[in-house]
Amino acid sequence: MEKTFLMVKPDGVQRGLIGEIVARFEKKGYKLVAAKLMVISQELAEKHYAEHKERPFFGELVDFITSGPVFAMVWEGENVIATARQMMGKTNPADAAPGTIRGDFGITVGKNVIHGSDSPESAEREIGLFFSSEEIASFDKLT
Numbered sequence: 001m002e003k004t005f006l007m008v009k010p011d012g013v014q015r016g017l018i019g020e021i022v023a024r025f026e027k028k029g030y031k032l033v034a035a036k037l038m039v040i041s042q043e044l045a046e047k048h049y050a051e052h053k054e055r056p057f058f059g060e061l062v063d064f065i066t067s068g069p070v071f072a073m074v075w076e077g078e079n080v081i082a083t084a085r086q087m088m089g090k091t092n093p094a095d096a097a098p099g100t101i102r103g104d105f106g107i108t109v110g111k112n113v114i115h116g117s118d119s120p121e122s123a124e125r126e127i128g129l130f131f132s133s134e135e136i137a138s139f140d141k142l143t
């Protein structure tokens with residue numbers, strides 16, 4: 001079954017949005033198979049955002065994502081990578097439709113509440129950066 005990596009960013013955690021965000025994906029029908037509250041190290045942040053290394057905002061991005069606890073998660077379900085991106089809305093909350101997470105809760109592109117993998121390759125890479133295979137639960141025996 002398809003899996004994706006989602007992360008409530010420091011702004012979302014600080015504003016008490018973990019429950020609201022988890023509830024949206026649960027109500028949609030996806031399964032939470034791993035989760036942890038953690039402070040990301042500089043090293044992990046640089047690996048996670050490696051594709052943005054040359055961007056002018058890279059330093060700001062790393063400083064922000066390491067500035068406080070994040071809530072890292074793995075979600076499972078059919079087409080979860082693309083659907084989670086739709087539920088999150090556009091990267092810049094100014095362009096994100098109402099009803100999406102960023103459209104409802106975000107204002108600026110830096111503090112945009114949530115991160116989600118953008119492809120199967122990113123999902124595999126990001127899940128591997130944040131979780132060991134033992135930390136990922138299986139619902140297979142229940143279905």
Ligand code: CMP
Pocket residue numbers: 052057060061091109110111112114115116
């Ligand atoms: P995310 O999905 O976590 O992936 C990369 C992040 O870079 C993106 O969300 C934004 O929060 C951030 N980002 C994109 N553009 C800018 C920008 N111009 N200034 C600061 N952060 C940005």
